[in-house]
Amino acid sequence: MRALPDDGSFAERFDAVVNLFTSFGYFEDDGEQLKVLRQIRKALKPGGRFVLDVMNATYTAEPLVPYSKRVEQGAAISETRRIEGGFVMKRIVVREAGRPPRRYVERVKLYSAETLTAMLYEAGLALDTVYGSYEGEAYDARRSRRMIMVGRRKEHEL
Template sequence: MRTVESRNWYEKSFGEDYLLVYKHRNQHEADRFVQRVIEWLELPSGSRILDLCCGAGRHALGLANAGYRVTGVDLSSVLLQKAKEADSSGCVRWVEADMRALPQDGTLTNSFDAVVNLFTSFGYFETDREQLDVLKQIWMALKPGGRFVLDVLNAGYVQDHLVPFSQRKENGVVISESRVIQNGFVIKEIKVEEGGSRPRFYTERVKLYSPQDMENMLKETGFLLDVMSGSYDGEAYDERRSPRMIMLGHRNL
């Protein structure tokens, strides 16, 4: 019998099991996307980039290896520890913080030439106001005219291609994933079964936004949307056929 979980889903789900569930998302894949991000941003080497919701640091490290000064922010102490372990030369500054309320010590305010928020790290919260809080933090972190890359699910594609159930094995561990769209959120229930241990359960819950909804929120925050891409390969965006909605824009002066 499952017990009632008092924490928010994102406070529980991003731990050791997250690394197992998303083991197929490796550094090679991240480096390919980082190259595309670099092409989009068109920033010189040495520019300052904030990776907001950096997780275990795949993209932050790729950006640092390309010559940028990178800060990675995430709420998960487990994933940040993995990032630090991978950053043997200490080239990235790692900060534990909620993306709705970044530290107000001055080090993250009007400091960055670009902010990236990648791999479906937007839409975690119950209300649109909280999602706007995230965009406001991005605005505050950027220098005037600074650029952003926001990588979210494409609602039309998700609605047409949702896989209700899948199951696979990773290192002998059975991972079962059930998916449903409910009240505007795509919800994934994850069950991890390992040997004779009791199953472990996790939830992921992400708000689906239309392109117009996203553009309206960006404008309300003080951003201008320059380009929208539909995939990690840089394909043109299509509301039904594109797997991703990747927005490139900049902070109004």
């Protein structure tokens, strides 16, 4: 997603690019995230549209549940969460009888609407609207769970 093939198979080929369910923000630095946005622009036809769905940073950070535990299909799953360096860090431990524990870490960057809008612009994309849910609710920085950004490829790359 940061480096589409340069053989022309992706350049200006798509009417729309969608990135849903917080599939953006997993790289360590903003420069890597920006590469993804530039590839979105590269893939869009002139006039092409994009949808970028991420967690709303304010909503996610305030009620963050620091610890939870559940049992699924006989496996005990514990999760710890915290904000660290602008990322939501989630550590997951899965315990099953007769097996050693499995440990995983998830990390996703939290972006404000202003920061992500600036990154879109820098990547050659223009933001048209922001929704707070898949039902099309208006975005509210304090109450919306999602930040669904909808826009288009700018006519002239910077």
